[in-house]
Amino acid sequence: MPTPHEILSTVLLQSYNTRVVVLGTAMLGLASGITGAFLLLRKRSLMGDALSHATFPGIGIAFALMVSAGGSGKDLPGLLTGATISGVLGVLCMLAIRNTTRLRDDVAMGFALSVFFGTGAAVYAMVQTKPGAAGLESFIYGKAASMVFSDVVMISTVGITVTATALLLLKEFTVLCFDENFAASTGWPVLRLDILLLVLVTAVTVTGLQAVGLILIIAFLIIPPTAARFWTNSLRRMLVLSGGIGAISGWLGASVSALFANLPAGALIVLTAASIFLFSMLFGTARGVVLKLLDQARLQRRIGRQHLLRAAYEILETMNQPVSNQPIPRQRLLEHRSWSNPELSRLLTQARNEDHIEPGSNPAQIHLSESGFGEASRITRNHRLWELYLITHADIAPSHVDRDADLVEHILGAEMVRALEAELKPRPVIPNSPHQIPSPS
Amino acid sequence: MVHEHPPDCPLSVHDLTVAYQRKPVIWDVDLNIPEGKLVGIVGPNGAGKSTLLKACLDLIPKTSGWVHIYGQPYRANRHLVGYVPQRESVDWDFPVNALDVVAMGTYRRLGWFRPVGKAQKAIALEALEKVGIAHLAGRQISQLSGGQQQRVFLARALAQDAKVYFMDEPFAAVDAATEQAIVVLLQELRDSGRTCLVVHHDLATVAQYFDWLIFLNLRVVASGPTREVFTDENLRKTYGGKLSLLDHAAEAIRRS
């Protein structure tokens, strides 16, 4: 186990090697987080997957060409050029399939991925007999831990260029991703914008492939933007978060890998990003799962409370006029709506906790508290206002109104209720229900 | 038949045919729409209404024919055109708010690279005000109701400040209040000299909303002022034997 001192020195980037690796992966995380966000919004997240496989034949062919030209074949810019060309060809092939057949994006991507990758495997097997071919695999599996300073310089150059271009074209990419047809109708060159976006992704992918490997770059393009989406509904904030999550995953994952000898950096970075994703999916403040469940529970509670109080009020109306607060037999409440016994008990407990029902007292008799009675009359009044509104303002048969009103009144806020009151010139007393109140059977 | 195409016409279509694979979707469409009209495009399902719109906007390739906007090819006069696509054509989960979407109407005038500024936001807000939902400007678009989403799309078209508007079923699945608001808005646009082409489904309201009608069923059955072309005969030619629809229409004719 590493000592606290080692942990501190790694996380604070005191060792030169760690600094290089962490800086490189964090830069890459930033750039791919931002380009990946647009891919996600264009519903092409797996593009990175297709592209990174599509670079494969280019690497092999570039190697073979350089060898036959008398070079070593392992010249980095040459290999990267090969990878880029074949990646771009893969992208063009995909766009061509998409635009000239009725096959969809996923098939087009899958085609580019598998055929290019297969071709790459064939090319690679051919050139393997040439001297110096060993080690070409590192393009596929990456070697984050052995990154050197020149790699970082390259990643940073590409990363900054790509990020700057993406931000410069923020509004163009936004309208492309949101509404392609509208963009085209106003004269944006949709196909060229698409190609440009994919060229940016290619640049990130090719750089990333050789620095950190295939799986990590695919993950980097998908996971940070998806995680970011759970925290915000604003595109700008999503881009910032996505870049940030990518960078943090790179930093944390690479740091942990520096501490434990036996853990590959790329895999750790993916797992870090995946953990951030999981956390975001659960607890994200804009679309998180927990938030949604809480919202749902809250809504259910509110609707339950309103149903209970309105039922109580309607029963009180049948018991005496003018309405006054009296104990209500539990049995009558049970009959008033289609509640099951345990359901009603749950609602009553909830109402007791909210002080809408007098505490203690006989369980067979429900006695609303002062505030409960006030709330009940308010809810009943809103409900009837709404019913009245629907009846007078829309062509909905009155017999259908009640069901709608039940749903809608819970969605309308106080503001709408005030507007309705003004519109309907409310009477001094609570308006009568436009329905006959069903007498309990 | 010789067709005259006056140069100041907001939309003139000559001999337009669009074929998807081997099947022509619309053919031989010839239209001249005068300025300042509310134009309804009606026809049965699959009659090619959306296709006509998209072909006019260069969104799908034309097999033959041409489309002129104010006497110039679409490309030259694109800035005079506003477009309201069908509501289902986009992903409403997209992370933008209502104001952002409306501001998209100003992007093209803004040009490459320049970010959205105060001026564009002001235009967008004004457009949202015109459709009556300025108070929802900051709301994420998935949290808007169907009618509100449709209003956002209309506001975006208003922000384009165009002279000819193409609207693909703006009344589809909106509430009665929104429908009324849209009609009022369309009338205001017309009164300020704009031309609106609207794909519409409801024959019962067609005569009441529009002052010019295009009956479309693969080809143009009739095109002209509502008073002249909204006839039993044209309806029958357009809708064929779909009698239940015709009954609706007959009633509408009686009422008008």
Added chain:
Amino acid sequence: MNWTPDDTWIALTGALCAMACSLPGCFLVLRKMSMMGDAISHAVLPGLAIAFLVTGERASLPMFLGAAATGVLTAVFTQWITRFGNIDQGAAMGIVFTTLFALGLILIVQAADHVDLDPGCVLYGAIEFITFDTVSLGSTEIPRAALVNGGALLLNLTVIATLYKELRISSFDSGLADTLGFSSGLLHYLLMTLVAVTTVAAFESVGSIIVIAMMIVPPAAALLLTRRLLPMLLLSSAIAGASAVLGHWAALIVPPLIGFERTNTSGMIAFTAGLLFTLAWIFSPTEGLLRRRADALSSADGTT
């Protein structure tokens, strides 16, 4: 070229494997999940690693079970993330398979001291070497890979034949399938199990390149030639089989032509499938590029 009986076995095994993959592949393509084969072939790594760590040997069966289980889990996780997170299916798939692959890599590194389970052998199965691993059946020696892939093909054929109408309806309209009482969820997982089992069977014996390509390319080509499901399944199997045979043949004759010694049969099979797809793309009688061009010209003529 020197075609030996071994080459016949290789071509035959390749064809069996290609057909086995293309059958569930048709449904994947129709369900807009074409990338599932790719996803599963990466995602099974932790299954392999865990099976190895638990049993301590490279035995086939535990590895097979581990991998198939992880493959099904990939589909399950993808479904969860899509549903609960309200996320695009492609993105969900990408998250799941990269995470599982990373997990697998770490597990393998832990076991690496005493095993040659390097990721390379996961990606390049060796269809060239299948004849070294044979099973005696009566008097003939049959490569184990041929049996494994034949079994997968048989399994896929049986399931698809029995549940043909259910699979068809649930691929076309899952809501309708549910209302008719065929649980589309159940069918989905059944299909995913088929995909996982096929993937693992193929990939363990002949390598994953064939799997990924054969799940997408022949079905996509078939879809350009027909719009009906049964012809699509048949055409796609035929294209898959042809790709395998032609691919192996090409692997033997192409390298000498351009001055190399040999190449990788799996890769050539994928490449050949790509060529066949391109032919369909250009020459499809109903919607090929040529047909489209001709139609555009003829209807332009017809109207002027």
